[in-house]
Amino acid sequence: MVPLNHYLILSAILFAIGTAGVFVRRNLITILLSVEIMLNAVNLTFVAFGRALGSADGQIIVFFVMTVAAAEAAVGLAIVIALFRHRESLNPESFVSLKW
Amino acid sequence: MASETVAFYLFGAIAIAASLLVIAQRNPIYSVLLLIASFGALSGLYVLLDAPFVAVTQIIVYAGAIMVLFLFVVMLLNAPHEDTEYDERVHPLMRPGPMRFGAALALLLVAELWWALGRGGDSGGFPAGAVASVGAIGRSLFTDYGFAFEVTSILILVAMVGAVVLARREERR
Amino acid sequence: MTPLLVAQLVLTLVVFVGLLSSAAAMVYVERKVAAFIQQRIGPYLVGPKGLLQPLADVIKLMFKEELRPRAADALLFGLAPIISATAAFSAFAVVPFGGETTLLGLLKEPLRLQVADVNVAILVIFAIASMGVYGIVLAGWSSNSKYSLLGGLRSSAQMISYELSYGMALAGVLLVGNSLSLTDIVHRQAGTWFGVIPRWFIFLQPFGFLIFLTAGIAETNRAPFDFPEAEQELVAGYHTEYSSMSFAMFFLAEYINMVTVSAVATDLFLGGWQGPYAESIGWIWFLVKVAALLFFYVWMRWTLPRYRYDQLMAFGWKVLLPVAVINLLVTAAGVLYFGL
Numbered sequence: 001m002v003p004l005n006h007y008l009i010l011s012a013i014l015f016a017i018g019t020a021g022v023f024v025r026r027n028l029i030t031i032l033l034s035v036e037i038m039l040n041a042v043n044l045t046f047v048a049f050g051r052a053l054g055s056a057d058g059q060i061i062v063f064f065v066m067t068v069a070a071a072e073a074a075v076g077l078a079i080v081i082a083l084f085r086h087r088e089s090l091n092p093e094s095f096v097s098l099k100w
Numbered sequence: 101m102a103s104e105t106v107a108f109y110l111f112g113a114i115a116i117a118a119s120l121l122v123i124a125q126r127n128p129i130y131s132v133l134l135l136i137a138s139f140g141a142l143s144g145l146y147v148l149l150d151a152p153f154v155a156v157t158q159i160i161v162y163a164g165a166i167m168v169l170f171l172f173v174v175m176l177l178n179a180p181h182e183d184t185e186y187d188e189r190v191h192p193l194m195r196p197g198p199m200r201f202g203a204a205l206a207l208l209l210v211a212e213l214w215w216a217l218g219r220g221g222d223s224g225g226f227p228a229g230a231v232a233s234v235g236a237i238g239r240s241l242f243t244d245y246g247f248a249f250e251v252t253s254i255l256i257l258v259a260m261v262g263a264v265v266l267a268r269r270e271e272r273r
Numbered sequence: 274m275t276p277l278l279v280a281q282l283v284l285t286l287v288v289f290v291g292l293l294s295s296a297a298a299m300v301y302v303e304r305k306v307a308a309f310i311q312q313r314i315g316p317y318l319v320g321p322k323g324l325l326q327p328l329a330d331v332i333k334l335m336f337k338e339e340l341r342p343r344a345a346d347a348l349l350f351g352l353a354p355i356i357s358a359t360a361a362f363s364a365f366a367v368v369p370f371g372g373e374t375t376l377l378g379l380l381k382e383p384l385r386l387q388v389a390d391v392n393v394a395i396l397v398i399f400a401i402a403s404m405g406v407y408g409i410v411l412a413g414w415s416s417n418s419k420y421s422l423l424g425g426l427r428s429s430a431q432m433i434s435y436e437l438s439y440g441m442a443l444a445g446v447l448l449v450g451n452s453l454s455l456t457d458i459v460h461r462q463a464g465t466w467f468g469v470i471p472r473w474f475i476f477l478q479p480f481g482f483l484i485f486l487t488a489g490i491a492e493t494n495r496a497p498f499d500f501p502e503a504e505q506e507l508v509a510g511y512h513t514e515y516s517s518m519s520f521a522m523f524f525l526a527e528y529i530n531m532v533t534v535s536a537v538a539t540d541l542f543l544g545g546w547q548g549p550y551a552e553s554i555g556w557i558w559f560l561v562k563v564a565a566l567l568f569f570y571v572w573m574r575w576t577l578p579r580y581r582y583d584q585l586m587a588f589g590w591k592v593l594l595p596v597a598v599i600n601l602l603v604t605a606a607g608v609l610y611f612g613l
Contacts, residue, residue, distance in 0.1 A: 010116070018119070021202075034123060073170070079266055080173065081177065165433070172426070
């Protein structure tokens with residue numbers, strides 16, 4: 001029987017990988033992918049706790065998180081497309097003209 | 101049961117390895133495909149946690165729809181391999197600046213969480229029984245969480261309209 | 274290794290081999306039926322009445338040279354047909370094709386004729402259908418040729434658009450059948466009304482059946498929705514650059530997807546394996562019904578002209594999806610009113 005802690009540690013590792021991805025990568029699409037990794041890690045935590053506490057709420061929250069993630073991915077990618085049309089680059093360092 | 105432990109470690113290892121490769125390697129199409137593999141492993145973990153509905157929804161929504169969207173965008177933009185001003189041979193995790201900060205932050209996060217969770221003592225296994233069936237999820241979703249459900253449907257509508265407007269080419273006047 | 278476990282393993286093997294031979298049989302049936310519709314004879318040289326034609330086709334495909342364009346991405350080029358074929362085969366794993374059988378008394382417990390009995394079977398089929406899109410889009414991308422890329426993107430856009438109507442039609446059946454498990458839905462279709470009309474869901478959900486079949490034809494990229502792989506317009510679409518066994522795998526995946534859609538439609542709308550006599554020979558009835566639907570598929574291909582791509586997408590989004598939603602609403606109202 002796998003204890004709850006194992007699932008939580010796995011979820012923590014995935015979340016950390018996602019966070020590192022957001023900082024480390026220089027490609028807008030990969031940054032969005034790292035955000036998806038983070039959301040999935042959180043989903044895993046919810047389902048694990050839902051199972052441990054014996055309620056369906058964990059799975060319902062996951063349902064909502066997935067919906068929000070889908071909406072966010074769609075709008076995020078639309079923004080990436082619009083940005084790409086302006087600067088022909090996916091590197092976030094190309095979009096620094098507002099920096100002082 | 102031992103098979104459950106083996107399955108957990110197998111899926112966990114696949115999920116972690118795939119996620120590491122997503123952020124570590126350069127070709128954006130491979131990143132998307134590896135993330136799909138990671139989602140598949142997570143779906144297996146949901147099945148282990150007695151949540152078949154969430155597992156299948158993960159495949160349908162995440163791996164089957166959101167990732168297709170990512171793949172389309174990568175293909176349509178012909179996303180180039182990441183080019184940087186650094187030497188191409190230096191791996192992303194070894195480069196100075198925010199990258200090292202990011203990697204260090206991630207390691208710190210993992211170490212902290214491992215320590216905190218390990219200190220909590222044996223949280224025990226999962227209680228036998230008390231597994232929510234799909235019907236129970238549905239009932240709860242449409243009664244207790246009905247308002248949130250309707251709000252998410254409006255959210256998706258807004259996202260659809262927003263995505264279409266943002267990605268539209270400017271009209272030629 | 275109880276006898277039941279052995280029987281289940283043998284069942285898995287039987288299903289696998291059965292799917293392969295059904296694809297081979299479909300090759301022959303398609304060519305013969307196409308020939309008769311076009312008032313010619315079709316294959317007649319190889320074997321009696323041309324029955325060994327699929328064997329000749331397979332041997333020809335095996336002996337062709339396996340080509341790969343130099344500019345193609347090697348890993349994805351090789352992976353794409355594997356993904357297509359795997360998704361096609363796996364979808365059939367949760368489809369029940371017969372009732373329980375004890376193999377003429379050899380087994381102590383009855384063996385259910387289904388490779389994997391999950392209680393969310395309908396969702397699993399839908400999920401694996403979504404995964405089948407990747408084989409096509411990766412094939413189109415990795416071939417690095419304009420026909421392939423256009424064909425692959427168009428084909429996958431078509432597939433994900435028609436998945437919505439597919440899902441809505443499924444939701445209609447779910448409301449009436451009250452369960453996500455295919456076996457339960459088939460059992461609910463037992464019995465008859467007035468002793469004559471069987472309680473199949475096609476009579477409760479006629480529009481749902483039509484929508485499901487239309488969306489199924491579009492999902493499997495068959496005519497009249499096969500613009501992305503039409504020879505006249507796009508050379509061969511996403512499988513232009515493939516030859517020999519990789520092409521055979523795409524071909525196989527297409528036919529097995531057709532068989533899976535027909536099998537699921539049979540289970541959901543035509544009563545599955547229910548038939549007049551005992552339940553243990555129900556799989557024969559199942560095969561008869563699936564064969565009827567496959568004949569319908571082939572008939573559609575050689576009768577209707579092809580939709581142009583924009584007409585196809587407009588049909589999927591502006592006609593089929595609203596009809597499917599209205600079907601769902603009416604079904605929900607009906608279930609509430611009649612208390613099914």
